[in-house]
Amino acid sequence: xxxxxxxxxxxxxxxxxxxxxxxxxxxxxxxxxxxxxxxxxxxxxxxxxxxxxxxxxxxxxxxxxxxxxxxxxxxxxxxxxxxxxxxxxxxxxxxxxxxxxxxxxxxxxxxxxxxxxxxxxxxxxxxxxxxxxxxxxxxxxxxxxxxxxxxxxxxxxxxxxxxxxxxxxxxxxxxxxxxxxxxxxxxxxxxxxxxxxxxxxxxxxxxxxxxxxxxxxxxxxxxxxxxxxxxxxxxxxxxxxxxxxxxxxxxxxxxxxxxxxxxxxxxxxxxxxxxxxxxxxxxxxxxxxxxxxxxxxxxxxxxxxxxxxxxxxxxxxxxxxxxxxxxxxxxxxxxxxxxxxxxxxxxxxxxxxxxxxxxxxxxxxxxxxxxxxxxxxxxx
Amino acid sequence: xxxxxxxxxxxxxxxxxxxxxxxxxxxxxxxxxxxxxxxxxxxxxxxxxxxxxxxxxxxxxxxxxxxxxxxxxxxxxxxxxxxxxxxxxxxxxxxxxxxxxxxxxxxxxxxxxxxxxxxxxxxxxxxxxxxxxxxxxxxxxxxxxxxxxxxxxxxxxxxxxxxxxxxxxxxxxxxxxxxxxxxxxxxxxxxxxxxxxxxxxxxxxxxxxxxxxxxxxxxxxxxxxxxxxxxxxxxxxxxx
Numbered sequence: 001x002x003x004x005x006x007x008x009x010x011x012x013x014x015x016x017x018x019x020x021x022x023x024x025x026x027x028x029x030x031x032x033x034x035x036x037x038x039x040x041x042x043x044x045x046x047x048x049x050x051x052x053x054x055x056x057x058x059x060x061x062x063x064x065x066x067x068x069x070x071x072x073x074x075x076x077x078x079x080x081x082x083x084x085x086x087x088x089x090x091x092x093x094x095x096x097x098x099x100x101x102x103x104x105x106x107x108x109x110x111x112x113x114x115x116x117x118x119x120x121x122x123x124x125x126x127x128x129x130x131x132x133x134x135x136x137x138x139x140x141x142x143x144x145x146x147x148x149x150x151x152x153x154x155x156x157x158x159x160x161x162x163x164x165x166x167x168x169x170x171x172x173x174x175x176x177x178x179x180x181x182x183x184x185x186x187x188x189x190x191x192x193x194x195x196x197x198x199x200x201x202x203x204x205x206x207x208x209x210x211x212x213x214x215x216x217x218x219x220x221x222x223x224x225x226x227x228x229x230x231x232x233x234x235x236x237x238x239x240x241x242x243x244x245x246x247x248x249x250x251x252x253x254x255x256x257x258x259x260x261x262x263x264x265x266x267x268x269x270x271x272x273x274x275x276x277x278x279x280x281x282x283x284x285x286x287x288x289x290x291x292x293x294x295x296x297x298x299x300x301x302x303x304x305x306x307x308x309x310x311x312x313x314x315x316x317x318x319x320x321x322x323x324x325x326x327x328x329x330x331x332x333x334x335x336x337x338x339x340x341x342x343x344x345x346x347x348x349x350x351x352x353x354x355x356x357x358x359x360x361x362x363x364x365x366x367x368x369x370x371x372x373x374x375x376x377x378x379x380x
Numbered sequence: 381x382x383x384x385x386x387x388x389x390x391x392x393x394x395x396x397x398x399x400x401x402x403x404x405x406x407x408x409x410x411x412x413x414x415x416x417x418x419x420x421x422x423x424x425x426x427x428x429x430x431x432x433x434x435x436x437x438x439x440x441x442x443x444x445x446x447x448x449x450x451x452x453x454x455x456x457x458x459x460x461x462x463x464x465x466x467x468x469x470x471x472x473x474x475x476x477x478x479x480x481x482x483x484x485x486x487x488x489x490x491x492x493x494x495x496x497x498x499x500x501x502x503x504x505x506x507x508x509x510x511x512x513x514x515x516x517x518x519x520x521x522x523x524x525x526x527x528x529x530x531x532x533x534x535x536x537x538x539x540x541x542x543x544x545x546x547x548x549x550x551x552x553x554x555x556x557x558x559x560x561x562x563x564x565x566x567x568x569x570x571x572x573x574x575x576x577x578x579x580x581x582x583x584x585x586x587x588x589x590x591x592x593x594x595x596x597x598x599x600x601x602x603x604x605x606x607x608x609x610x611x612x613x614x615x616x617x618x619x620x
Contacts, residue, residue, distance in 0.1 A: 003491040004491065006480070006484065007477070007479070007480065007484075010479035010480065011479055013479070014478070014479045281475065282475075282477060285471070285475045285477070286477075286488075287436070287460060288434070288436050288463065288469050289463070289464065289469070289488055289489050289492070289536070290460050290461065290462075290463040290464025290465070290467070290489060290492045291460060291464075291492065292456075292457045292460040292461065293456055293457065293460070294457065295460075373431075373436040373437070374431050374436055374437045377436075377471070377475075
């Protein structure tokens with residue numbers, strides 16, 4: 001088969017404008033497919049990973065935006081007494097934009113020692129001591145630091161908040177990498193928040209044996225007698241509910257991914273059909289020279305495959321590079337979805353390119369292989 | 381036993397309600413080394429017979445045996461394999477692959493045979509030398525004249541050292557001078573390399589290079605004669 005590789009390459013190069021347009025079309029479509037895929041993966045991670053399934057969020061009842069949820073900080077002590085609760089971390093949330101945005105800045109204020117034990121954060125620069133010691137010290141997620149070009153020692157201001165970057169962190173939860181962590185008191189006393197003794201939410205970590213739903217019910221019942229009623233949900237459900245508008249959009253976007261696949265399929269199939277129709281006589285000549293119909297079939301499939309794989313790998317590679325480099329995220333109401341590249345996404349793009357390449361070539365390849373030699377030679 | 385044996389060969393076409401029979405129960409034997417030229421008016425079955433012998437068309441009745449292989453019994457894939465190993469086809473319109481160089485065009489049939497690259501190179505060089513185009517190996521068909529293109533087509537037909545070469549009006553699209561050069565080349569290949577050839581032409585001058593002349597009319601062979609080349613060849617054989 002490889003003996004005919006020069007013929008395959010040169011045949012594609014013969015109509016280079018057509019080939020390049022098809023390859024670039026496939027690249028763009030796979031780029032979009034991978035982008036949509038990364039958003040869906042981000043959402044899935046946010047709602048389905050272990051942290052999302054073993055952590056509860058206590059929020060003020062009937063409130064959605066973090067600025068409107070104001071729970072007493074001492075609720076943490078009462079929650080800690082409920083069976084099944086391992087630890088509680090009070091969190092003050094501040095965001096520059098409650099609506100959906102791709103450049104949302106979210107501050108989470110939490111006690112330094114709690115943050116260090118509750119989160120698996122790995123500092124790539126800076127240190128925890130500086131965070132604990134400095135009142136306005138901030139740990140910035142890697143994605144956000146990349147997007148905003150922040151480095152340790154820099155002052156970062158947005159709205160009424162001004163912090164000193166004392167560390168950049170990585171997290172196994174990609175969405176965390178779009179957050180800025182500060183000390184709880186710093187955020188509570190920020191001008192405009194007026195939240196001394198109040199927090200946005202309590203993050204509840206469960207023991208291994210605890211049943212999340214039962215503990216959530218117990219928390220809400222225990223706090224029902226307090227000054228502010230609460231709604232407690234699994235972190236995954238809380239985040240999905242908070243992002244419900246975006247979830248619907250992202251759910252719809254997966255059709256866009258399928259549309260991209262269909263687009264590449266029709267694009268490559270059209271080009272291959274045109275290429276085969278241009279060369280009916282040539283395929284007849286090749287068969288006259290002794291090429292079996294099955295070999296002609298494979299040559300056409302190889303052409304279609306090559307266009308699709310080159311375009312697909314370009315698009316997939318570009319998408320992964322842009323996702324890795326841009327640190328993009330979409331967020332709403334203090335919750336963010338990270339667009340992250342992944343090997344799974346790359347493999348899906350590559351396999352899809354291969355599959356589309358083969359499927360797109362089937363009909364034209366069959367046509368070429370079924371060519372009646374004498375009839376085709378007369379037309380040539 | 382003749383190299384090519386044709387028995388009761390019949391080919392029919394349906395054209396609307398009418399059945400056309402371009403070949404009607406034809407019998408023919410072609411000996412090894414013969415240069416058979418087929419002539420006759422258009423539509424008398426010359427090209428049809430050539431295509432059937434070449435294994436690129438199917439007969440409705442009859443048997444074709446080439447070099448001991450009954451090609452009328454072969455499947456499509458088997459026929460392709462047989463063509464690769466045993467057939468050289470010279471087209472009227474050259475039919476070179478435009479994206480391949482002269483060298484690559486001539487090498488094409490060898491790619492289908494179990495052959496090392498060095499052996500392929502040697503054979504292509506010999507074939508190109510035989511047609512006088514060694515210095516055009518890297519040229520593309522668009523860079524060649526019509527006559528040169530046809531010589532590349534001939535090199536491609538002979539490169540695998542086939543059992544039989546068929547040529548369908550190989551000079552039909554060439555000017556007089558170029559046509560004469562091609563005739564000389566084909567005659568030389570037959571005489572010097574002993575290649576068995578079947579050629580279709582309308583041109584009496586082209587027909588004169590053959591050793592045997594067949595005239596077809598309404599699907600039948602109506603005349604079968606040795607030419608002076610044939611007598612000459614037989615005399616040479618007898619002397620040797």
